[in-house]
Amino acid sequence: MDLVPRSTNIPSATSGYRDQNAALARELAPLAQITGTAVAPRPQKGDYLGLEIERENLVAVCRFLRDQLGFDLLSSISGVDMLDHLETVYHLRSTTRGQLLQLKVRIDSAKPEVASVVSVWQTANWLERETYDMYGIRFAGHPDLRRMLLDDDFEGHPLLKGFHQVPLTNKPRATTQVDPNMAVSGQFQQQGLERVVQKKLGQGMEERLHPGTPTFGHSYERANDLEKANLQGSTTEGESVTGSSASNPDKA
Numbered sequence: 001m002d003l004v005p006r007s008t009n010i011p012s013a014t015s016g017y018r019d020q021n022a023a024l025a026r027e028l029a030p031l032a033q034i035t036g037t038a039v040a041p042r043p044q045k046g047d048y049l050g051l052e053i054e055r056e057n058l059v060a061v062c063r064f065l066r067d068q069l070g071f072d073l074l075s076s077i078s079g080v081d082m083l084d085h086l087e088t089v090y091h092l093r094s095t096t097r098g099q100l101l102q103l104k105v106r107i108d109s110a111k112p113e114v115a116s117v118v119s120v121w122q123t124a125n126w127l128e129r130e131t132y133d134m135y136g137i138r139f140a141g142h143p144d145l146r147r148m149l150l151d152d153d154f155e156g157h158p159l160l161k162g163f164h165q166v167p168l169t170n171k172p173r174a175t176t177q178v179d180p181n182m183a184v185s186g187q188f189q190q191q192g193l194e195r196v197v198q199k200k201l202g203q204g205m206e207e208r209l210h211p212g213t214p215t216f217g218h219s220y221e222r223a224n225d226l227e228k229a230n231l232q233g234s235t236t237e238g239e240s241v242t243g244s245s246a247s248n249p250d251k252a
Contacts (some may be wrong), residue, residue, distance in 0.1 A: 017047035034060045050102035055114045062120045070094045074121035079135035081161045086112050116141040134159040
């Protein structure tokens with residue numbers, strides 16, 4: 001037994017989303033009397049329809065959708081910065097039809113203003129405030145249009161593509177910042193200098209007793225020569241003794 005009676009003028013669930021969207025498209029045809037032009041709903045990714053309407057017709061269209069077609073829930077309002085203009089996107093749901101509908105309104109970037117739909121859905125109150133806070137779109141007729149997430153004295157609207165931090169800072173490019181593909185290529189890697197091999201038993205103790213000893217498979221050709229040079233004797237002035245002088249200290 002259903003707690004909420006199902007509408008009798010919609011297709012059954014087994015007919016699929018395409019039949020439901022086709023039926024909704026036919027029921028949207030009377031919107032032409034409000035907009036003055038024939039509506040052209042377009043299928044969106046996710047199996048729902050979308051409409052593009054003029055901003056001066058927004059409130060009248062929303063009232064028709066709520067009162068005549070049962071779209072009783074405004075689930076979201078989103079702002080979009082398209083560089084040359086702004087857009088507000090509304091997602092409407094019908095709890096009786098079980099359908100989703102999208103409305104899109106184009107707004108001039110020089111004068112980002114559109115009518116508020118708080119008079120149609122009360123949920124638009126905070127949704128419009130958030131969109132104003134992030135995009136700077138003003139909703140005419142809103143009862144309390146002010147910032148919601150940022151401070152009142154915050155300058156700018158951070159989700160606009162032209163937004164810059166205040167004050168604007170220019171950071172120099174890091175000297176080690178290269179293209180990732182170049183960084184991993186063989187020609188930019190050190191080769192023949194050092195390689196990691198399997199750890200040997202007692203290697204840690206050897207490193208502590210003789211720090212600096214190449215215990216990780218150092219393949220540098222002069223590693224052994226440098227080690228021998230460090231073991232040679234030295235004069236009182238600190239100069240190393242080489243050749244026969246090192247083998248015979250009496251001659252030094």
